[in-house]
Amino acid sequence: MTIPRRSESETDALAQLDRIIEIMRRLRDPDTGCPWDVEQDFSTIAPYTIEEAYEVADAVQRGDTADIRDELGDLLLQVVFQSRIAEEAGLFTLADVARSISDKMVDRHPHVFGDEDRPQVVEQSGRWEAIKAAERARKGKTGVLDDIAAGLPPMLRALKLQKRAARVGFDWTQIDDIIDKLHEETAELRAEVACDPVDQDRVIDEIGDVLFVAVNLARRAGVDPETALMGCNSKFEQRFRYIEEQSEKNGNSIHNLTLDEMESLWQKAKSAKHD
Numbered sequence: 001m002t003i004p005r006r007s008e009s010e011t012d013a014l015a016q017l018d019r020i021i022e023i024m025r026r027l028r029d030p031d032t033g034c035p036w037d038v039e040q041d042f043s044t045i046a047p048y049t050i051e052e053a054y055e056v057a058d059a060v061q062r063g064d065t066a067d068i069r070d071e072l073g074d075l076l077l078q079v080v081f082q083s084r085i086a087e088e089a090g091l092f093t094l095a096d097v098a099r100s101i102s103d104k105m106v107d108r109h110p111h112v113f114g115d116e117d118r119p120q121v122v123e124q125s126g127r128w129e130a131i132k133a134a135e136r137a138r139k140g141k142t143g144v145l146d147d148i149a150a151g152l153p154p155m156l157r158a159l160k161l162q163k164r165a166a167r168v169g170f171d172w173t174q175i176d177d178i179i180d181k182l183h184e185e186t187a188e189l190r191a192e193v194a195c196d197p198v199d200q201d202r203v204i205d206e207i208g209d210v211l212f213v214a215v216n217l218a219r220r221a222g223v224d225p226e227t228a229l230m231g232c233n234s235k236f237e238q239r240f241r242y243i244e245e246q247s248e249k250n251g252n253s254i255h256n257l258t259l260d261e262m263e264s265l266w267q268k269a270k271s272a273k274h275d
Contacts, residue, residue, distance in 0.1 A: 020077065021094065024084045042085060046151075049078040061230060107131065129167065144168055155225055158215045166219075178217045185209045242269035 006014075027037040052075040059067035083094035108131050110116040111124070119127060141147045144167070148160045165171065172178050189206040192199065218225040243265040247254045254262070 020080050021084075024077075024080050028084055028088065037081075040081070040085070042082065045078065045081055045085070049075075049082070050153075052078055057226075057230075061227075061234075104135075107135075153226075155211070155215055155229070158212050159219060159225060162216050162219055172216070172220065175217070175220045178213060178220055182210070182213045182217060185213050239266055239269035242272060 024037075026032070027034045030038055052071065056068065056071040056075055059071045079097065080094060083092070083097050087093045106113045111118045111127075136142070136147045139147070144164050145161060148157060148164065150157070152160065162171075172181075185206065189203070189210055192202045192206050195202075215225045218228055243257075243262055244254050246265050246268070247257055257265075
């Protein structure tokens, strides 16, 4: 594969990558580095990696390009940090990480880096999944649900489990059937919370069923459930802040409002222009 001449921005990117690698080397130096950075390992850093990924997603949703840039930098630091930990342990290097993903992307795009014809988007999606299935098979993971990370956020993992199952035909035939199932699960939840005494384990189980079906409904409706919930969270926050602002304008505090007063302001917030 012929590599074209690098642009000025690409050359600068490599220089800055060298810089952050050197910064991390110094931070991790056991004699002169930062004590906090030195004592970290894979398990202690992993939560920060997840947090940074979500902060990237948040910046993207807000459309704040400056924040997207900064948060991507924070996420890149996590890759460099974890790779440095691995290199010190003799496991792998940052170069190995870059080589692994580069090889993977070349293998998954034979229509770009090989001789295959360029497919349409829908056809490409099918080829992509076939290539990934072949990769899993080479690793000895032949089960339909193999290789779905257990550490994924539960909603995302539910979505991936459902997508994998659907590929072999284990899926609802009609979206109305999923809605009916959601009604069934909420009825079962209603029955559990009405018990005296309440069996909390059963309630947890039924709430899990409701959430799982809701994710399935979103999938069949062509909606990303994480994005939908993110939007709902934002909407709730806007409306609740409206209640706070209006109570302060009236010389009051939200802490002193009755539930009826808060509900009245909530309904006004729903019809406000900013919503």
